[in-house]
Amino acid sequence: MKHYNDIKKYTTALLLFTIIVVGCNAQNKPNKKKTMDTLNKKNNLVYSTTDASKVMLAEDEWKKILSPEVYEVARQKGTERPWSSKFESFKEVGTYYCAACGNALFKSDTKFESGCGWPSFYESISKSAIIYTPDNTHGMQRTEVQCGRCKSHLGHVFEDGPKPTGLRYCINGVVLDFEKAQAAEKKYNEK
Numbered sequence: 001m002k003h004y005n006d007i008k009k010y011t012t013a014l015l016l017f018t019i020i021v022v023g024c025n026a027q028n029k030p031n032k033k034k035t036m037d038t039l040n041k042k043n044n045l046v047y048s049t050t051d052a053s054k055v056m057l058a059e060d061e062w063k064k065i066l067s068p069e070v071y072e073v074a075r076q077k078g079t080e081r082p083w084s085s086k087f088e089s090f091k092e093v094g095t096y097y098c099a100a101c102g103n104a105l106f107k108s109d110t111k112f113e114s115g116c117g118w119p120s121f122y123e124s125i126s127k128s129a130i131i132y133t134p135d136n137t138h139g140m141q142r143t144e145v146q147c148g149r150c151k152s153h154l155g156h157v158f159e160d161g162p163k164p165t166g167l168r169y170c171i172n173g174v175v176l177d178f179e180k181a182q183a184a185e186k187k188y189n190e191k
Contacts (some may be wrong), residue, residue: 034112046100046150049179052128055150066100073172074100074152077144082117085173089113094180095125103149105129106169111182114161114168119176121169122161130169132157145169 011023041047044065046055057065062075072078087096096106096119106121106129114120124130128148135144135156145154154171161168 021154022073043101047100049097049102049104051102052149053167055087055149062100069174074098074147074154074175075083077153078172079155080118080172080174085119085176087119087173087176087178088117090119090178092178092180094178096121096171096177097154097177098147098150098154098175099175100152101147101150103129103147105147105154105176108181112162116168116170119173120161121171122163122165122167124169130154130157145171147175 046057046065059075063071066074069080073080090111093108094110095104095108097104104125106123108122110123112120128191131146131148131151133144133146135142142156142158145157146152147154152175154169154175156170158168158170159166159170
């Protein structure tokens, strides 16, 4: 009987592991789903693409200034459905920012198609843009990535990406904001 229970536990753990891994490594894309605009920057006084100072707010304050979708992922470490982000197959040239605080995270030329269902990048925009945290949830050992300015949950980084870094930042698109390169250049020249 003990042997049967061990096999049952092992099978359950293996099934759970497979379900979680498939979510980030699936290769078949479902039909396009309607995406929702989740950025509401009018009430977010900490959002800035130029201010690099650390943001420290109480969770009830974050809940007031972020949309429910962004709050769930950024502050509650949720995960959006695969292939639900407009940024998953997005090809515009520019910069990706943290949707919670405006911190620059990734340049579009480091984005690549990984087939996992979430926007993937092989390098962050700077060493201080991202915080790396051990994540041992769901029976796995992973590395969580958080915004270097506001510590919002972005996703995870894996060591199965392309050269030159070999990294794959698997990022929830709902916590990303984007600015086209021409718009950023125009804004810079106006200063």
